[in-house]
Amino acid sequence: MKNKFFFFLFLLLFLFSQKINAQTFDSTNYHIEFGNFNMTGGRKTSTTYTLTDTVGQNAPGKYTNTGYTVKAGFQYIYDLSQPFSFKIDDLDLNFGALVPQVGSTQSNIITVTTPSAHGYDILASENHPLTAKSSTIPDTTCNSGTCDQSTSGIWTNIDAYGFGFNAIGINSSGVVTNVGTSNFFTDNTYYRQFASVKDNETPQVFMSESQPAKDHSAKITYKINISPGQSAGNYENAINLIAVPKY
């Protein structure tokens, strides 16, 4: 009778046992088994709430032994691990032949996606003003002569010469929204200079948001207007477009 009971018990054990998986982490360079010693953790959602938790996080005294710690544990890193993306659709801005007192423009579209945190800044700078062998197209100071790398101004006069840019937030259909750029450019008649690295100027923010963003875009218009006395030549420079998250 006793043997039958144990046999029945083992039978139940095999019939109803469940598969147990240890968590593993893989990369091309390493493989770690049992990477997370928590009891549970992660993101729970329903139609009305989102919750992240980490239960049973351990390793007390780690700082004393190892000399470092992640600032806020696994749970905080869960959100930090979200990716940050930046796209520029066209990198080659060829202005072709320039005609004095006729503004020549080129444009490209930048797109940014930030994690569920605090937004982003897009900064811009140039390695130097547009330069040919022996001469330079100066950075624009706009109609009023007062715009610079941190202040925009209306630039429509044909006798206001130089090189500058405008940025306007657009949606996925190309419709102007001014999202992210309204604090820097009132509309598409406003321009400003690029900060010149050669002149020790600091890259300046021209697009910014303080909320998470998904595929937020802006159209950047680059404009050159030269004077009749501008020396002939092939003028060139490099424009840095820099995306950083808000800390």
Place this chain on the structure above:
Amino acid sequence: MFDITLSPYQIEFVLKPNITITQVYEVTNNSDQPITLNTEVLPFLPQGNNGSVTYTDISSNPNISFSLSNSNLVLGQPFTLPANSKQQLILKIKTSPTTKLSDYYSTFFVYQSSPMTENDSNFSQAIGKIGSHILLSVSDEENPKVDATVQKFMATPKIKDIFFTPINFTGQVQNNTNYFFKTSGKITITKNNQTVKELTLDSNNVLANYYRRLTCAQQSVCTLSPPLWPGAYTATLTFDENLKISPISTSFFVLPLSPIVFLALVALVITFIIKTKKSKPLL
């Protein structure tokens, strides 16, 4: 085309002097073309009160060194990332034994490394660059003490109607220590000692000896939306106990301005109608 994803977008460590840590980043080329990339680490300073940074001409701290631990990659040397592919970059961060106990802020950049193409035209070459912030606290303690003060906490407007515009709560936190911390707490709005609403603060990093504007979860500005009952309200800003920041309160008043104006208008119209009827001559 430049179409790059960088993960994680920020790392935060507390570490002792003379420690080496590594952080794995994943760089993804989302475009259909290979791209030549390069890497660099630049120190930054906070700018403004909303988490922006500036890369002014500040020199790197010689006591903190950065390098790549990948066998085939060197920090500052270009590498090619094939189309639609990923690359892990293993950043090694080392503090020297003489590192001053303080915070150090940098950005790990991945940028396009393309030589200027020769052109027989007027030409600008756009270069994409994407960064991930590194917040390091070099400390003997795992949880450096927090010493902070609240500045300019206020509700606007102070007097408002029961309908229409919301009440906004603004303020900033000044960090008086050499170590950053995260805000955590709430704004409790009460009327007659009854809680009307609680707004949860965003978890924002307040950098060492700097300030940060308060923001609320799910809102860009901490806001109490109408309609509201008339009366005197108090908004109290409290932080989690571990931050040891004293609570601070502000008050505002909600008045039934629009109903009063509406009733006055109705009374005027009725008075006008009655007067008009009375003044009509009897036929």
